[in-house]
Amino acid sequence: MQRPLIIALDLDNKEKRLALLESLKGESLYVKVGMELFYREGNKVIEQLKEEGHRIFLDLKLHDIPNTVQRTMKELAKLNIDIVNVHAAGGQKMMAGAREGLETGTSSGSRRPVLIAVTQLTSTDEQTMQDELLIQRPLTEVVQSYALLAKSSGVDGVVCSAQEVPLIHQACGTSFYTVTPGIRRVGDEVGDQKRVVSPGQARELGSWGIVVGRSITGANDPLQVYREMKQQWEGL
Numbered sequence: 227m228q229r230p231l232i233i234a235l236d237l238d239n240k241e242k243r244l245a246l247l248e249s250l251k252g253e254s255l256y257v258k259v260g261m262e263l264f265y266r267e268g269n270k271v272i273e274q275l276k277e278e279g280h281r282i283f284l285d286l287k288l289h290d291i292p293n294t295v296q297r298t299m300k301e302l303a304k305l306n307i308d309i310v311n312v313h314a315a316g317g318q319k320m321m322a323g324a325r326e327g328l329e330t331g332t333s334s335g336s337r338r339p340v341l342i343a344v345t346q347l348t349s350t351d352e353q354t355m356q357d358e359l360l361i362q363r364p365l366t367e368v369v370q371s372y373a374l375l376a377k378s379s380g381v382d383g384v385v386c387s388a389q390e391v392p393l394i395h396q397a398c399g400t401s402f403y404t405v406t407p408g409i410r411r412v413g414d415e416v417g418d419q420k421r422v423v424s425p426g427q428a429r430e431l432g433s434w435g436i437v438v439g440r441s442i443t444g445a446n447d448p449l450q451v452y453r454e455m456k457q458q459w460e461g462l
């Protein structure tokens with residue numbers, strides 16, 4: 227499969243979501259359903275997006291005790307989604323439980339959703355890690371180490387900044403998925419993101435997929451920005 231540009235459908239009401247999808251009509255999309263959308267519109271939105279032929283990354287970032295995560299993943303596997311995620315900070319048992327839950331929840335004949343783990347949120351920088359989270363190791367070392375932990379727990383890949391992709395490939399191999407948010411065109415507002423790269427840089431750094439939210443969802447012409455960023459991402 228072609229490496230995807232995943233659109234984060236982070237919009238604060240259903241009408242705006244429908245208008246965005248309408249403006250992108252005719253495109254076969256990879257979309258991200260995050261907490262805001264899932265908690266508002268629930269399973270129904272997943273069914274609708276599937277019916278429209280889109281691929282889905284369900285981003286609920288599970289982080290709980292292993293038993294709860296395992297049982298929740300069993301339920302989420304029934305939604306026929308393509309990617310789902312957890313926080314690597316939940317540890318090895320939790321991540322292994324997530325994988326097991328997905329295996330048991332996937333019906334025979336269907337494909338198990340790809341499981342990825344968030345290393346360090348792209349809204350975090352080294353300063354925040356040291357001052358607030360009391361993590362004193364360099365950010366890149368922590369991200370690489372979480373990626374290795376994820377891999378050894380049976381997880382298929384990670385969410386990280388594209389800046390860390392070469393290090394992750396070094397440690398975990400190039401077939402380990404790297405999904406990278408914190409993507410902006412030069413000149414776009416960065417907002418709360420700290421580790422930011424452009425679509426072209428993400429391609430050069432070797433990301434498997436990029437996640438783009440506000441640059442597209444907040445644009446006057448989302449289709450034009452989507453096409454522009456996709457071209458940059460594909461190196462056209």
Ligand SMILES: O=C(O)c1cc(=O)[nH]c(=O)n1[C@@H]1O[C@H](COP(=O)(O)O)[C@@H](O)[C@H]1O
Nearest residue numbers: 234260285346347348385407437438439440
């Ligand atoms: O798991 C994610 O998708 C995620 C992880 C991370 O480290 N950083 C991050 O920004 N995200 C998500 O990626 C999207 C980025 O949105 P924009 O900053 O608007 O492009 C949001 O939906 C975030 O929830």
